[in-house]
Amino acid sequence: MLDEKAVLASKKALFAMAVEDALNEAGQPWNKIVANELLRKYRCSISDCLEHPEYLKDVLNQIFGYAEIVVVAKIKKNLGEFGQERSVGEVLKVLAK
Numbered sequence: 001m002l003d004e005k006a007v008l009a010s011k012k013a014l015f016a017m018a019v020e021d022a023l024n025e026a027g028q029p030w031n032k033i034v035a036n037e038l039l040r041k042y043r044c045s046i047s048d049c050l051e052h053p054e055y056l057k058d059v060l061n062q063i064f065g066y067a068e069i070v071v072v073a074k075i076k077k078n079l080g081e082f083g084q085e086r087s088v089g090e091v092l093k094v095l096a097k
Helices: 004-025 030-042 053-084 086-096
Strands: none
Touching: 004 030, 004 053, 004 086, 030 053, 053 086
16 A cells, blocks of 8 residues: 555646646746746745645746736646546646735
8 A cells, every 4th residue: 555655646746747737738837937936935846836826826926917818728737637536626626816
């Protein structure tokens, strides 16, 4: 049976892949720009935003403005069924605000 740390690590990895794919779909080097800004401003990575979605929300808003809605929609689409899990659903609610 998987322990809690392994489960959290798996969830973080899936979340990071969904965000990174959404940013790559947006074109340009957005993935790197967002990752650098998260590191600079909050000392965290994209995967850490599963536990601190407000950080990702702030950075996406700062970089994309109103267009962050499109990025969040792509993240939600990329998460698929994983987005239905309670913890991930809460993250999506924060991002959608």
